[in-house]
Amino acid sequence: MTNVKLRDLPVRDMGTLFGLVLIFATFAFVSPIFMESRNLVNILQQSSINACIAIGMTLIIISGGIDLSVGPVAALSAVISASMLAAGVPPWIGMLAGLAVGISCGVVNGVLIAYGGLQPFIVTLGTLSIYRALALIYTGGNPVLNIPSEFRSWFGNSLAGLPMPVIIVCIVSALAWVLLRKTPIGEYLLAVGGNEEAARIAGVPVALTKVTAYAISGGLASLAAMIVVARLGAAEPILGNLWELEAIAAAAIGGASLLGGKGGIVGTLLGAIILGAMRNGLTLLNVQAFYQLLATGLVILLAMLVDRLTRGRA
Amino acid sequence: MPNPPPALELRGISKQFPGVKALSGVNLLVRPGEIHALLGENGAGKSTLLKIISGVQQPDEGEMFISGRPVKLVGTKAARAAGIAMIHQELQLIPELNAAQNMFLGSPRVTCGVLLAHDAMQKRASEVLHDLDPGIDVRTPVKYLSVAQRQMVEIARALLTDARVIAMDEPTSSLTPSEFEKLVVLIRKLAERGVAIIYVSHKLEEVFELCGRATVLRDGVWIDELQLANTTEPELVAKMVGRELVHNTRHRTAGGEIVLEARGLQWKSRVRGVSLAVRRGEILGIAGLVGAGRSELVGLLAGLQRPDAGEIFVHGKAQQFANPGSAIRAGIALVPEERKREGIIPLMSILSNVGLPTLNKATRFGLIRHGALRARVHADAVRVNMRPLALSRPIRLFSGGNQQKAIICRWLSSGIDVLIFDEPTRGIDIGAKEEIYKIIEELAAEGCAIIVVSSEMREVMYLSDRLLVMQGGKLAGELSHQQYSEEAIMTLAIPRADMAPAASQELS
Numbered sequence: 001m002t003n004v005k006l007r008d009l010p011v012r013d014m015g016t017l018f019g020l021v022l023i024f025a026t027f028a029f030v031s032p033i034f035m036e037s038r039n040l041v042n043i044l045q046q047s048s049i050n051a052c053i054a055i056g057m058t059l060i061i062i063s064g065g066i067d068l069s070v071g072p073v074a075a076l077s078a079v080i081s082a083s084m085l086a087a088g089v090p091p092w093i094g095m096l097a098g099l100a101v102g103i104s105c106g107v108v109n110g111v112l113i114a115y116g117g118l119q120p121f122i123v124t125l126g127t128l129s130i131y132r133a134l135a136l137i138y139t140g141g142n143p144v145l146n147i148p149s150e151f152r153s154w155f156g157n158s159l160a161g162l163p164m165p166v167i168i169v170c171i172v173s174a175l176a177w178v179l180l181r182k183t184p185i186g187e188y189l190l191a192v193g194g195n196e197e198a199a200r201i202a203g204v205p206v207a208l209t210k211v212t213a214y215a216i217s218g219g220l221a222s223l224a225a226m227i228v229v230a231r232l233g234a235a236e237p238i239l240g241n242l243w244e245l246e247a248i249a250a251a252a253i254g255g256a257s258l259l260g261g262k263g264g265i266v267g268t269l270l271g272a273i274i275l276g277a278m279r280n281g282l283t284l285l286n287v288q289a290f291y292q293l294l295a296t297g298l299v300i301l302l303a304m305l306v307d308r309l310t311r312g313r314a
Numbered sequence: 315m316p317n318p319p320p321a322l323e324l325r326g327i328s329k330q331f332p333g334v335k336a337l338s339g340v341n342l343l344v345r346p347g348e349i350h351a352l353l354g355e356n357g358a359g360k361s362t363l364l365k366i367i368s369g370v371q372q373p374d375e376g377e378m379f380i381s382g383r384p385v386k387l388v389g390t391k392a393a394r395a396a397g398i399a400m401i402h403q404e405l406q407l408i409p410e411l412n413a414a415q416n417m418f419l420g421s422p423r424v425t426c427g428v429l430l431a432h433d434a435m436q437k438r439a440s441e442v443l444h445d446l447d448p449g450i451d452v453r454t455p456v457k458y459l460s461v462a463q464r465q466m467v468e469i470a471r472a473l474l475t476d477a478r479v480i481a482m483d484e485p486t487s488s489l490t491p492s493e494f495e496k497l498v499v500l501i502r503k504l505a506e507r508g509v510a511i512i513y514v515s516h517k518l519e520e521v522f523e524l525c526g527r528a529t530v531l532r533d534g535v536w537i538d539e540l541q542l543a544n545t546t547e548p549e550l551v552a553k554m555v556g557r558e559l560v561h562n563t564r565h566r567t568a569g570g571e572i573v574l575e576a577r578g579l580q581w582k583s584r585v586r587g588v589s590l591a592v593r594r595g596e597i598l599g600i601a602g603l604v605g606a607g608r609s610e611l612v613g614l615l616a617g618l619q620r621p622d623a624g625e626i627f628v629h630g631k632a633q634q635f636a637n638p639g640s641a642i643r644a645g646i647a648l649v650p651e652e653r654k655r656e657g658i659i660p661l662m663s664i665l666s667n668v669g670l671p672t673l674n675k676a677t678r679f680g681l682i683r684h685g686a687l688r689a690r691v692h693a694d695a696v697r698v699n700m701r702p703l704a705l706s707r708p709i710r711l712f713s714g715g716n717q718q719k720a721i722i723c724r725w726l727s728s729g730i731d732v733l734i735f736d737e738p739t740r741g742i743d744i745g746a747k748e749e750i751y752k753i754i755e756e757l758a759a760e761g762c763a764i765i766v767v768s769s770e771m772r773e774v775m776y777l778s779d780r781l782l783v784m785q786g787g788k789l790a791g792e793l794s795h796q797q798y799s800e801e802a803i804m805t806l807a808i809p810r811a812d813m814a815p816a817a818s819q820e821l822s
Contacts, residue, residue, distance in 0.1 A: 182681045184673035187662075191670055194659035201618065201656050202724060203642040203671040261661045 012255040012307075016270040019253075019303065023274060027281035034281055041162065047276030048165040051269055052224040053243050054250035055169075055176045056217030058268040061251050062180070063213045064193035064260025065120035069109060070221040070247060071240030072131035077101040077222035079135050082144035082235030091151040099222050105131055106218020110211030128244075135237040144235040155230035165227045169269075172220065177265040185212060193260025249296070250275055253303040274299065319382030321346045321510035322367070322398070322479045327376035329362055336362040337373070340536045342529050344479065344510040349501060351521045351542070352514045353554055354531035355743035360514055363531070364481050367512070368400040369393030381478070391420075399472030401482040407464055409457035414439035416456055417471040443470045446500055461604070462493035469500065480504065481512040484741065486520060490603040490769070491804070498524055516743060517770070518547055530554055555745050569593025569779070572630075573763040574646060574732045576615060579624035584610040586787040587624070592732060592763040597754065599778025600767045602807050607787040608767045609651055612734045615765070616648035617641030628731070642671060645731035649721050649738060651767075653714065657721045660710035664700070665691050667709045668723045694723040699749055715746025722753055733757060734765040739773060751777060771800050783807050 027034040053070050060067045081098025085091060105127070112123045155164045180186035188209040191199040200206050221240070229235045248258075254271035256263025278299060282292045324342040328335070337359045344350045354360050365371040366378075369387035378385050380396050387393045390400075407416045414436045423431040423438075439452045447466045456464055465485060472480050482501075486494050501524060505511055513525055521528065522542055530537040530553045537553055575591040584607045592598045600608050614621045617635030626633050628644045635641040638648065650656035659667055668691045669676065676687045688705065695703055698719040709717055718738070725733055735754065739747045754777060758764050768774045774781060781793040783806035790806040 178681070182684075184677060184682060187666055187670060187673055187682070190662055190666070191659045194661045195655075198650075198656050198659055199670070201616075201638050201648060201650050203639040203647070205639055206637075261659070 010255075010264065010267075013264065013267045013270065015306065016254055016267050016274070016303075019306075020270050020274050020277070023277050023281070027277065027284070031281060031284045034284055039280065039284075041166070043273065043276050043280045044166045045163045046280060047272045048163075048169045049224045049227060050243070050246045050250055050275060051169045051272035052165075052172060052220050052227070053217075054247040054254075054268045054272050055172060055265060056213075056220035057244070057247040058251045058254070058256050058263050058265060059176065059180065059189060059213045060120075060217050061248070061256045061258060062193045062260065062263040063189045063210055064196065065113060065210065065213065066124065066248070066258070067106075067109065067214060067217045068121065068124040068244045069105065069127040069131055070217060071243040072128050072135060073102050073105040073218050073221040074225035074228070074240035074243065075135040075235075075237055076105065076131045076138075078225035078229050078235040078239050079139050079144050079237050081222075081226065082147055082229050083139075085148055085151055086144055086146040088148075091148060091154070094151065095226055098226055099219055102218040102220075102222025102225070103215050104218070106215040106221075107211060109218065110214030113214065114207035114210040132237075139235075139237045141237060143237070145233070147229060147233045147235070152230045152233055155227050165231075168223070168227070172223070173265055173269055176216075180265060185209060189213060190261055193262070195261070246275065249300050253300060255307065271303075318346055320344060320379070321348075321381060322512075323379040323382075324363075324367070325377045325379075327363070327366060327373045327378070329366065329371065329373050335534055337366075337534045340376070340531065340534070341539075342512075343539070344512060346478070346508045346510050347505045348527065349505050349511045349513055349525045351525035351528035352512055352531070353521065353528050353550070354537075355554055355745055358531040358554070358743075359534040360531060361483070362534075364400065364483055364512075364514065367393070367479075367481055368398060394421075394475050394477075397476065397478035399475060399477035399480045401465070401468050401472060401480060401485055407456045407467060410455055412453050412455050413443060413450060413459070413467045413470075414452040416467055417442070417452075417474055419471075421475070438474070439470065442473050443467065446470055446473075447496075460493075462489050462496070465489070465497070466500075469504075473504075477509065479510045479512065481514070483514045484516065485513075486515060486517065490605070492603070492808075494520070516741070518550060519772075521550075522547065532556055551744060554743075569596030569763070570761070573628065574615065575627040575630075577625045577627075579611065579614050579626070580622045581610055581614055581619055582622065584787050585614060585621070588784075588787075588789050589624075590782060590789070592765055594731075594763055595758055595761050596780065597758050597764040597766060597778045599774035599781040600765060600784060601769075601771065601774050601781055601803050602784035602790070604769060606784040606807065608784050609736055610787075611784065612648065612736055612765060612767055615641070615732075616646055616734055618648070642728075642730070645729075646734070647671070647725045647728070647730045647732070648734045648736065649718070649725070651736035651740065653717055653721065653741075658709045658717050661708055663706045664695065664709050664712070664720050665705040667720050668694065671724050672728050690727055691723065694726040695720075697726065698723055698753055713743075713746070715742040715750070718742055718750060719746070719753075722750065726753075726757075730762065732763045732765070734767070736767045737769065738766060739768075739770070771803055775800075775803075785809060 033039055057067055057070065077098040080101050081094050084097055085094040109124055109127055112118050113120050157164050159167055180189065188204050191204050192206050192209050196206060225239065228239060250271035251263060251268045252258065253274055254264065254267030256268065275296060278295055279292055282295060320343050322344045324340065327337055327340045329337040340359065340363060352360055352363065362371065366373050369390045369392050372388060378387065385396055387396060408419065417439045418435045423435050425431045436452050443450055443452055443466065446469060447463060450459065450463050450466060456467060459467065486497060489497060501511055513521070515521055525542055528540045528542055530540065532554060540550065570593055572591045572593050577589045579585055579588045588611055602608050613619050615626065617638045617640055628646065633644050665688060669687050673682060676683055691705060695705060700716055700719050709720055738750055738754065742750070754764060754766065766774060766777050775798045779795055781798065783790045783793065783803055785807055786809055793802055
């Protein structure tokens, strides 16, 4: 286990990796600058926000749920954190406050689902509106400006040639991988998503497991929000529009089943990079945004079809 | 005697799946009006054969004849058109639709080309169904019908298409004895009309009562065709299993100190004031008809539901269970009745399925110690003779018996004090059954208190030291081992005429 080799990857992740290589090869063929290291770093950076959200989404999807409220959660924590920062609060306190807002939003989702017995789709559809409304009401619809440069520089730096957001996502991914593969919570997530009633009878703390997943998703949404706020130097209450769909797409391309019980961190990361590389490559080729949207949709459907056709082999 | 052609004949049927030869050179001959048993352990190839007969799968080799004419059945529609109907073990009705809608599902009658002819369908459905069970209203949504009534609807659906061959896969696995008797009458009536019946069951008593001839499969190979009148049960079992089974008689004990006690348990109208106690090392049986409240009772003991009234004591200490997890922490665990729905996590490995309840004990610094966990599960899997011993394989790829062994393995090294088995061997073949009996007895010998709920009277009598009989949510009586007999159990289990009407429905 210490020495992870390519052939140790699950078959499904190999498939996603193959798709990624195919997309890279295509773009490398038609665009000379696509494979330049500066552009590759760009792709990683552009994928990092979605990857961050998608990791939380993957944990929830594995547990048999869904979180539609990630965008508004990000917006709400962004505006609260940003207004504290703008008011001169020490940056690390402002950041922790933002994360706390995100985690709290996730806990509210989780409690309504696990203890209220409501369906995840409906609960997070409701809180999607509520959290967005709170962000808009709190700011009066205006962006929060004057983010201190100290805070901005935390996320703006590079380390060993990699931008900070990429490094953060790497750390988050590693932690999430350990959580999923090496801790009881990870097994509980798979069990709850695979057969909730059987998991309950086996003594799995079902409600606690679900709340944990939604709390993590909320926390990661606010972490992504911090990265965006630092980059833009402002927090918009409309931040994070349609993030949930991008994240679900990344998880699904990576092999997570919306029925629950199946999915992985490696696959989701590859899925996020596939989406990021697509967008990057098509922009380099000066393809219109409308067609980029079309291409994204086709890639998602293609991935699902390949998934369906190869199922049962693994 | 003029010999009509066999209703269905299979010659030299072979079927290969990736890595497994599911069937090789299997023959089957069923005459019109015959009730023919298809026997074998799980994995012997019965299901594959049924799938081939009903057109779900196509054989790689071999020929198939219906009424003497060669046929190739591709798809269930083709099979139905050829006069073959399947009654599945897990009934395939849609709960929200009524009986008539279910019966015509897939081949509805229409007027004006598109509109469903509800009246005509209902009329035809009730004609057919009336013969089988006049008590069923075809307009009742199927979810309100009893399991036996749903079975009648399934059979009626088969008759609707004028089936000449009806294959029944474990039709009685969830029927009460009285419902079984009704089914027997019905099956005989069908046979008299010339319908050929293929009857698959693990319950050999039923097979001997009902069937004339039997075809035995083992490991995908045709073993023998037998006249059941000239065959004894041990002979038959030996053919199925390939070896003789020995029943070892356990040393019966009165048990040690009381581990689990319940007083006046009440839940909805299903459990009505039940008190009981189980001792260390004792196997307590609970018998009764389906619907008598046995599963509900053990559900209360294992924390699946909270009782409306009554108390539970573990080692003399009053306990309230918020969920199964808290019952497990108090030392009580359940091996549930419906393995697929309540037992296994299908996509997860044997290792994960077995380790699930004890993960917290297998961690260091919050991380699972996979090496130690695997070693422990491996030892337990060896102990229960799990086959194949492939711990990383998803549990859904294992046979029912091995899935059940995995569920039992969960509790082998968990330090549990009371283990409750609800229908421990439902849908499990004879070989695995014996092995599960052995594990239950070993656990008791090690000092675990055991409760066994079973609808199979032989099973509870064989396993238990003491027997409680439930009826209509109440304890109807207790039998000591010397008092065991099927008559004694049935006398207690069957509602008497002076009981409340609600409780006596089952028998009507």
